[in-house]
Amino acid sequence: MLKDITLGQYFPGNSPLHKLDPRMKLILALLFIVTVFFADSLVSVAIMALASFIFVPLGRIPLKTVLRSLKAIRWIILFTSVLNLFWVKTGTQLVDFYFIDIYSGGITYAITMALRVTALLVGSTLLLSYTTSPIALTDGLEQMLSPLKKLHVPVHEFAMMMTIALRFIPTLIEETDKIIAAQKARGADFETGSVFSRAKAMIPIFIPLFVSAIRRADELATAMECRCYHGGDGRTRMTSLRYTPRDFVALGLFLLFMAGIIGMRWLPLPAFLGM
Amino acid sequence: MKLELKNLSYVYSGDTTFRRQAVDDVSAVIREGSITGIIGHTGSGKSTLVQMMNGLLSPTSGEVLLDGENIFKDKKTLFSARFKVGLVFQYPEYQLFEETVAKDIAFGPKNQKLSQKEIAGRILEAADFVGLDRELLDRSPFDLSGGQKRRVAIAGVMAMRPPILILDEPASGLDPVGREEIFGGLLRYRDQTGATIIIVSHSMEDMARYAEDILVMSESRLVLSGSRDEVFRKADFLCSIGLDVPEVTHLMNELRRRGYDLPDNIYTVEGAEAALRRLKDQLHHKEGKVC
Incomplete structure (x- = not known):
């Protein structure tokens, strides 16, 4: 039952997006997010939201999957939009019903907000989680942050911790499934009873799970020591990250796009499209 | 059942x-x-x-x-x-969670809503089935050896006294001793409860x-x-x-293929030993006649 949860949904592939250097993708994602917040008119946000879907064919990710992830956060989108709908009081008043006042500015802002969240989610997940393996992502982060090593920040160790944590998510999910089945076989009941008794019924799951997580950590530490692992100093990689012309082309295109979006701030737009 | x-x-x-x-x-x-x-x-x-x-x-x-x-x-x-x-389940010792062995064995019977007295009886009975020392009942299950933990986990299911045990x-x-102990416990359970x-x-x-x-x-x-x-x-x-079939069956089949008169239903080392002794006696007998 827990297997249905998809975490770090990486789609292995060989698309142009997959081939970008993970560091470049991190930079692009950051720039993308910044641009989304710079885009302040309905038109520019709408362009951003549409643009974020360009990554769907570029990364050869099934559109269905992307829409499903949007569906998962539809309540967040709806909530932020509706909140803005009642809060923003600019433009002409359209509805005046007791305490409910809706202004034209509120409607524009609500739509802008929904599009902005959509653009943020689609853009960043497509650039990062769908098309970059968690390992590549942590590798990229480690290399980008490596200048911090000069300040004695244990960058490599943090990256290693992240890699290990990501690696063990599926293992622990599988383990949880097994433990639940085993305790159910002994008549454990997780489905009926008050909230309190249901919480108590979790003890037979959590204790074995923690015990096994600690045991695994211990075994992994031993195995790493057996292979003479001693942290980041002097460690080389089998595949070192290297920027290719492709990365700079992507960056150049993206900067152009960003300039265009920001430039739209000075375009004379009709009032209902602006803010 | x-x-x-x-x-x-x-x-x-x-x-x-x-x-x-x-x-x-x-x-x-x-x-x-x-x-x-x-x-x-x-x-x-x-x-x-x-x-x-x-x-x-x-x-x-x-x-x-x-x-x-x-x-x-x-x-x-x-x-x-x-x-x-x-x-x-496989590796059942990873599902132990209680403070003491006795409490862990009691988990199943408790879910069955048995009385305190009955549960206490079930704990002792199950410990005996799997050959677990009664002194271990008050220890933490996490302090036991691998084989002991396994037996505690099996006792935890036996304590519900299911007519069918999978x-x-x-x-x-x-190790071989641990295996013997487990299977010995299963045989005891079957013989005493008819499960x-x-x-x-x-x-x-x-x-x-x-x-x-x-x-x-x-x-x-x-x-x-x-x-x-x-x-x-x-x-x-x-x-x-x-x-596959047991190793010893392979050996017997090979010997039979080479012309030795051995039965085709030997699956254990003990069975093979007996059959080979019989064969040896037969051959001896024949040789005696020839000479």
């Missing part, structure tokens, strides 16, 4: 591209009071099959009948089936020694079933589906 499987099928991830048929139309009757072995390759559907036997998994189609009653009939029947069909690889990862025992195992040696009936699973299907002798006599078939 009679356990009957009727056209059981199970499909994982039914309507997606990951669809996989784990169990395909399996029908069988488990003989009451028998020790029945289930053998099969990894991924042949054994584990899915046993999880349907006590209702942890609901079959995609088919029925599991306990004394003629389908356990999937309604929620109540389904819940009570878990106590009638005890299931011990164990998935009960002896895997244990049916079903053992899933990879070890042909263990099967040859303890199982009376054997079901053979291959690629989600039940491909062979019968008494131990009937199944192990088909050595060629077992090898063709990637399984």
Whole structure:
């Protein structure tokens, strides 16, 4: 039952997006997010939201999957939009019903907000989680942050911790499934009873799970020591990250796009499209 | 209690591209009071099959009948089936969680809503079945050795006194002494309660020694079933589906192929020893006549 949860949904592939250097993708994602917040008119946000879907064919990710992830956060989108709908009081008043006042500015802002969240989610997940393996992502982060090593920040160790944590998510999910089945076989009941008794019924799951997580950590530490692992100093990689012309082309295109979006701030737009 | 499987099928991830048929139309009757072995390759559907036997998994189609009653009939029947069909998973020692061994064994009987007094009796009884020292009952289960932990976990299921006890690889990862202790406990449980025992195992040696009936699973299907002798006599078939017969049976078959007069139903080292002694006596006898 827990297997249905998809975490770090990486789609292995060989698309142009997959081939970008993970560091470049991190930079692009950051720039993308910044641009989304710079885009302040309905038109520019709408362009951003549409643009974020360009990554769907570029990364050869099934559109269905992307829409499903949007569906998962539809309540967040709806909530932020509706909140803005009642809060923003600019433009002409359209509805005046007791305490409910809706202004034209509120409607524009609500739509802008929904599009902005959509653009943020689609853009960043497509650039990062769908098309970059968690390992590549942590590798990229480690290399980008490596200048911090000069300040004695244990960058490599943090990256290693992240890699290990990501690696063990599926293992622990599988383990949880097994433990639940085993305790159910002994008549454990997780489905009926008050909230309190249901919480108590979790003890037979959590204790074995923690015990096994600690045991695994211990075994992994031993195995790493057996292979003479001693942290980041002097460690080389089998595949070192290297920027290719492709990365700079992507960056150049993206900067152009960003300039265009920001430039739209000075375009004379009709009032209902602006803010 | 009679356990009957009727056209059981199970499909994982039914309507997606990951669809996989784990169990395909399996029908069988488990003989009451028998020790029945289930053998099969990894991924042949054994584990899915046993999880349907006590209702942890609901079959995609088919029925599991306990004394003629389908356990999937309604929620109540389904819940009570878990106590009638005890299931011990592989590496059960990883599911221990209580402060003391006694409390952990008591988990099942407590869920059965038995009285305090009865639970106390069940704990002692179960500890005796698996040959667990009573002094260990007040210790933390996490302080015990691997073999002891395994026996505590098995005792935890035996304490519910299920008329049918299923164990998935009960002896895997244990040394020969540990294996003996586990199987000794299972035999004691069967002899004293008259329960049916079903053992899933990879070890042909263990099967040859303890199982009376054997079901053979291959690629989600039940491909062979019968008494131990009937199944192990088909050595060629077992090898063709990637399984095996006990080492000693291979040796006997090879000797027979080379012209020695040996029976074809030898699966244990003890049996082989006896047969070879008989053969030796026969040959001696013949030689005596010749000279």
